[in-house]
Amino acid sequence: MSWNPTYAFLLVVPICVDYYCALQISRQLNKTKRRLWLSASIFIGLGMLFFYKYTNFLIGSIFSTKEFSLDIILPVGISFYTFQSMSYTIDVYRGVVHPEKNIARFALFISFFPQLVAGPIERFNHLMPQIYAKHKLHIQNVLSGLRIMVWGFFKKIVIADRLTLYVDPVFNNNPEYSGISLLIAGFFFLIQLYCDFSGYYDIACGTARLFGYNLIENWKRPLLSSSVIEFWRRWHISLTSWFKDYVYIPLGGNRVSKVKWVLNILIVFIISGIWHGANWTFLIWGMMHGIVFILEYFTKKVLKITASGFSIFGWIYLLAFETIAFIAFRSSGVHDLYNIYSKIFSFQYSIENFISDFQMSRFFIFSFIINVALIAFLFFKELKDENSWLVDNPSYKKIWRPLFYIGLFISIFVLGEFNLKEFIYFQF
Amino acid sequence: MRKLIVYITLIIVLGFAVREFFYFGTKQNQAGEYNKLNTLFLKENNYDLIIVGSSRAESHFNTFIIDSVTNLNSYNLGLEGAEMELMRTQLESYLLNSKPPKYVVLNIDYHIFYEGEKEDTIYRFPRFFPYLFYNNLLYNNLKKIDKRFFYFKWNPFYSLAHMDDKYIYAGLKGYMGITNKLDEKYYKGFTPIPDEFQRDFSKEKYTSYKSSPPASVYSCIKSIVHICKKVNSKLIFVISPIYYKRVNSITGEEMFMAYIKSIARKNSYIYKDYSTHSLCFNASLFSDPNHLNEKGSTVFSLIFAQDLYKELSK
Numbered sequence: 036m037s038w039n040p041t042y043a044f045l046l047v048v049p050i051c052v053d054y055y056c057a058l059q060i061s062r063q064l065n066k067t068k069r070r071l072w073l074s075a076s077i078f079i080g081l082g083m084l085f086f087y088k089y090t091n092f093l094i095g096s097i098f099s100t101k102e103f104s105l106d107i108i109l110p111v112g113i114s115f116y117t118f119q120s121m122s123y124t125i126d127v128y129r130g131v132v133h134p135e136k137n138i139a140r141f142a143l144f145i146s147f148f149p150q151l152v153a154g155p156i157e158r159f160n161h162l163m164p165q166i167y168a169k170h171k172l173h174i175q176n177v178l179s180g181l182r183i184m185v186w187g188f189f190k191k192i193v194i195a196d197r198l199t200l201y202v203d204p205v206f207n208n209n210p211e212y213s214g215i216s217l218l219i220a221g222f223f224f225l226i227q228l229y230c231d232f233s234g235y236y237d238i239a240c241g242t243a244r245l246f247g248y249n250l251i252e253n254w255k256r257p258l259l260s261s262s263v264i265e266f267w268r269r270w271h272i273s274l275t276s277w278f279k280d281y282v283y284i285p286l287g288g289n290r291v292s293k294v295k296w297v298l299n300i301l302i303v304f305i306i307s308g309i310w311h312g313a314n315w316t317f318l319i320w321g322m323m324h325g326i327v328f329i330l331e332y333f334t335k336k337v338l339k340i341t342a343s344g345f346s347i348f349g350w351i352y353l354l355a356f357e358t359i360a361f362i363a364f365r366s367s368g369v370h371d372l373y374n375i376y377s378k379i380f381s382f383q384y385s386i387e388n389f390i391s392d393f394q395m396s397r398f399f400i401f402s403f404i405i406n407v408a409l410i411a412f413l414f415f416k417e418l419k420d421e422n423s424w425l426v427d428n429p430s431y432k433k434i435w436r437p438l439f440y441i442g443l444f445i446s447i448f449v450l451g452e453f454n455l456k457e458f459i460y461f462q463f
Numbered sequence: 464m465r466k467l468i469v470y471i472t473l474i475i476v477l478g479f480a481v482r483e484f485f486y487f488g489t490k491q492n493q494a495g496e497y498n499k500l501n502t503l504f505l506k507e508n509n510y511d512l513i514i515v516g517s518s519r520a521e522s523h524f525n526t527f528i529i530d531s532v533t534n535l536n537s538y539n540l541g542l543e544g545a546e547m548e549l550m551r552t553q554l555e556s557y558l559l560n561s562k563p564p565k566y567v568v569l570n571i572d573y574h575i576f577y578e579g580e581k582e583d584t585i586y587r588f589p590r591f592f593p594y595l596f597y598n599n600l601l602y603n604n605l606k607k608i609d610k611r612f613f614y615f616k617w618n619p620f621y622s623l624a625h626m627d628d629k630y631i632y633a634g635l636k637g638y639m640g641i642t643n644k645l646d647e648k649y650y651k652g653f654t655p656i657p658d659e660f661q662r663d664f665s666k667e668k669y670t671s672y673k674s675s676p677p678a679s680v681y682s683c684i685k686s687i688v689h690i691c692k693k694v695n696s697k698l699i700f701v702i703s704p705i706y707y708k709r710v711n712s713i714t715g716e717e718m719f720m721a722y723i724k725s726i727a728r729k730n731s732y733i734y735k736d737y738s739t740h741s742l743c744f745n746a747s748l749f750s751d752p753n754h755l756n757e758k759g760s761t762v763f764s765l766i767f768a769q770d771l772y773k774e775l776s777k
Binding site: 174177397405441445448449451453 | 464466467470473474477478481485619620623624625626627628629631632635641643644659
């Protein structure tokens, strides 16, 4: 993953191609020609994505060696803007949106800077009207944008980057660690990934808000879900809804036989896994989610469970499953994953192992307690937002909310980890 | 808009307050490195002999043994990662508030001068933050080495961002009176390296290199000599033991050592080189090739103190 000015060309290609293809699609009355222009747009978009993201993986898988790998750098944000651009031409083809005639505005839609490198994957009919609208600087927008940004920076610099200090050494040297340390690292990674990615979203969203823009909702407190099905309604919503609209529904959605539906779900989750990167571990991660999603669906149906809402057992189950699933996401290869799972599922957990893994000093305990406290704080804040506690309380808005965010801002500098750790999703 | 100004003011005030909270805690440490920094930068001292140098000075010179053998009141000012410029600052800062000592031991690390290598900042620089407002000499000297010290002093958020958990912990440790393993055997600036830090270096490979001290090192030595002359302190040059394989891997130090010897000769200063002493061949006395362990420091300090006593009795 890197950025190089020459790679800006890769941003220009989808802008020009999709701008032109969309215009042609709207002009053609002949369905075959319309389809041809759409195919051209998809082919070029996916072709670029495939070349930069999967060529070396494919070469490595075929020849079982990295010797023939090409010197390719994955351009930052390519997965996001390719999907965003692709959704536009598909929507034009479907007649959902009218093509944009002003190429500058269209270029702004694709390259809108707050969300360019790691999403959310915007939709044309959501962002474009805002690009057309006139924006004035409003103090309320500024304050609200700053609040969102502060929370985003806190999640990224304080929670995610601190957890990295525990997670990285454990995963990178996993043969040296016991099951209990690996399990804790797995849970920490789940939190780290969430805070890293949603932290980026908050910063992007806050930045956009300063200018009077509202970005599409991407996170709905997924770690408070009580099931995997619910989790996917809340996690990386812009990608999930993209897959729903442009993969799942064209495959037939749920208006097909049960066998075909199961297949459709698996396909969507496998593609979602592969979208994250060219590694078998992402495929395993996608498959695990697909299988559990289906099992959950049928279990609920057989047991006639209709109740929705928060359940403590469901929540614990969700966190346990996601911890295990995201270990696959974090592992560097199948061999590592096997090693980690075999240690975790041997269930030989003991505090002594944990202590000897980290040669505990007072300082380690101090840092560990801070991390646990930060995770507890994260869940508290999410619960507060989920249940809209204090929202209608005037003294909260006037006194406590500003103090809370000022405290949060200062704690970023006190507790933050400033050793320039890039966002995890920049690599996708 | 007024609201925004109020928030910004509040943030700045709180930033200074939070930072001062940690600084104050750091200054409450009764043992270990921060106690030494307090002694060095804040207190008025009256020692007969002070030891200036890096981590080697800090962990090699046992002040308890030196005091017992020589009947002098000594203090070890050695600081981990201190290069020559920082050693000069150590001495100058000490003299700012304290009575000049009779003797200044300068431990020379000739083996750390790799060709062309020059750090652009100070090793573990956040440890000096709590003292920037109280010791202008320290601030000015550090600012000469690293310009960011202006911002470290005046921008609380910039300095807080550079203080990782270790420094926050040091602040809290001070309030709670906790000590860590390194602090437990701390005595008047001497901090032996605990057994847990012992490294197996028997199979370590030593790539040979040329020791080439930059011009700034020569000028620092010169200025240390000048300072000592000014306050009438007698300088004692010491090269404390390093593991023989490490010593053998270094070439080209002759010119620098000849320079030190010539200063010593010219000013009638004591010069003691232990880099070829028999204890340099005993791996069991070392924690790593550059540092003696606790046992090694006891043996060395005894030898050094006896040598010093003899020299001073002449």
